[in-house]
Amino acid sequence: MGDDWFGDNRAYWDERAPLHVTSDFYAMPRFRAGATSLRPFEIAEMGDVTGRRLLHLQCHFGQDTLSWARLGARVTGLDFAPAAVEAARALAAEIGVTGARFVESDVYDAPAALGERFDIVYTGLGVLGWLPDMAAWARVVADLLVPGGVFYIAEFHPFPDVLDDATGGTVTHDYFPDKPTTYDEAGSYAAWTTSTVHNRATLWRHGLGTIVSALCAAGLRIEFLHEHDMTYFGRFDNLVHDEDGTFRRPEGLPRLPLMFSLRATRP
Template structure:
């Protein structure tokens, strides 16, 4: 397998059932409590606002916990992902939760070919999503093509500074070591684990990822015909992204030593310009 999508899909297909079984995702909570929301959407909710009655699509939805949560807030949701194993878990979760969510299999760049263009009030994408894509401008054009005029993009994502840090130095220092700006060649990782607790040793250990600067992301959104309406940087992230982080109430994590020196995540919002 040489195509980055094939390499990454194999990794996510293997991860999906172990993520679905993990306490971190806690799929059973969606069945126990009809008002349960994922920690990610709970964090997003103040900036997300009232989404009742909106038609939304969640790009790179993985196993659907955030997608189902958005549906519980009143949006008519579609989830899109390139991993059939992830979508199988997402559909199982939606049934478990009693949520009417459509799930569609496609990579992000193929979304305009499988979804109705210009029909969505909300395009939502979350943590750890765009790092799997090689071209941020192409991503932004996809988002714009899906939104109706006046429709909104909402993305909360790991900060490019966080993605560029090296955390395994012998002196314990955090160092900017990986690319901050977008490059054609990916950073290739080898890892036989994942970000949830599991004893499973993974066979598909290779992933290809890309970073890009905050300015590149904003520029891509503007060039695609959207107007920026919000950009907030946060000092927390919803997983233990670096060794020795402190867990905060609500499921967020933060660098223990002087956390305000480091942007952990950001929320960007934009509206498609009426034509």
């Protein structure tokens, strides 16, 4: 995966990973004090991970990876940005999580980079849009699981991406785009006002059917697909921020799917 977009995307994240470690968005003082960064529904839907080998694809600087370790998993995190991997290793050492492994690799090269299979493959929020090929991604996921292994993903739902940013009440974008979108914007979702240099990034929009079908074609058995009417950032300007940290549409407006979670197994 050596096209120009790949180099742009890696430089983008390599610059932002250190910024995110110190941003208020990730609430690092609470995390260092023992709080989990995982969402409650993820922990409930995943179930007990004690002693299980868990791989976190696109792990960023390892906060969620290390949260699974705190719940008893034997964790490996993988990310393509060198600065993210370096930050993850430093964070693991800082909070005293021994045995956590972090590997620098593109997702599509993960089987060769890791050289082993896992009981659980996990991936978290905001990751699929950075991958161009869902079919190849799903084959990687299947290749990385032992027979009987579990794949779990919690991700932002693709449907809101077609709606306007103000209220989410008007369709303004194509759900089936013919090509990716390239942005050139400073800062990031965790550091809007920060001056940055590597600002060019390319993302893909994948429909829910594309994602699910790719996993099925790779041989995985879908156990559930849940759609959620809440999210964890202000996707639309009118979302209401609840005390539990979630965002929802105001009372009286029709509810929309803002996130989804999926669990599958390798037979």
